Amino acid sequence: MMQFANAWTPPGPALLFCPADRPERYQKALDRADVVILDLEDAVSPENRVTAREALVANPIDPDRTIVRINPAGTGDYRRDLAAVVETNYRVVMQAKAEDVDSIIDTALQTVALIETPLGATRVNEIAAAVNCIGLMWGAEDLVAGLGGKSSRFGPGEERAGQYRDVARWVRSTVRIAAAAHGKFAVDSVHLDIDDVSGLVAEVRDAVALGYTATACIHPSQVDHIRAGYRPSDDEVDWARRVVDGSAEHAGGVFKLDGQMIDGPVLRQAEVVLTRAGAGGDVPDQSE
Structure with missing residues (x-):
């Protein structure tokens, strides 16, 4: 497993997009x-990208709380974006429409690979293995456009209205598995319907259950819902503490708690809960 030494990880679960040509919004975001x-x-519109790079x-x-999303590899904007980033203290970029390992290595920076094309989806495991790929994110809309489709979600009147269609769900799952297989963090995609709070909350809940590290968003109003979704409840923290303590009492062996058999996988799930809660200062290292 190829790992970048001292790789950056998101300091919290809510990642907010901000147009680079709107510098007055940077600090507010x-x-x-x-x-x-x-x-x-x-x-950023193509005609504003020069201004956006100057503003950047x-x-x-x-820089410890900033990612710069750059244009796809093979474009003139890609090269100019990288040249601008080099003039800053930012050390993490997000490679839009990542499709091959070379495009990640070529950034020479810690890179979050954004999987949002059919070709990228078929190569996600190779991409995740790149040494300077520190994390993966996926995107639904460019993916569906690349399929020649018209919507990533079921529409009004359909049985699962508002939920992702199966191809999008497959890419979401594939990205999550590839990230875990290669020890990289995973970021869930944006929820474009800002007014659909219940839909956002449901997706965040599912992302947390699947071990996503963070969720990206497009509007500040979504931040608190994301943070709340990733924050374990008091009951979850209490359960996790009792699992960890019980495991220590039983020397790591199988034991029963509240009628449930607790073994290694359940213990690791409890440790993750404590890590997310910030309550696990003595939680074992998950990297091994």
């Missing part, structure tokens, strides 16, 4: 979220 993704790609360089914010 950072104040609201755990991480800001300064976007040089889809959020001229308006620094905390």
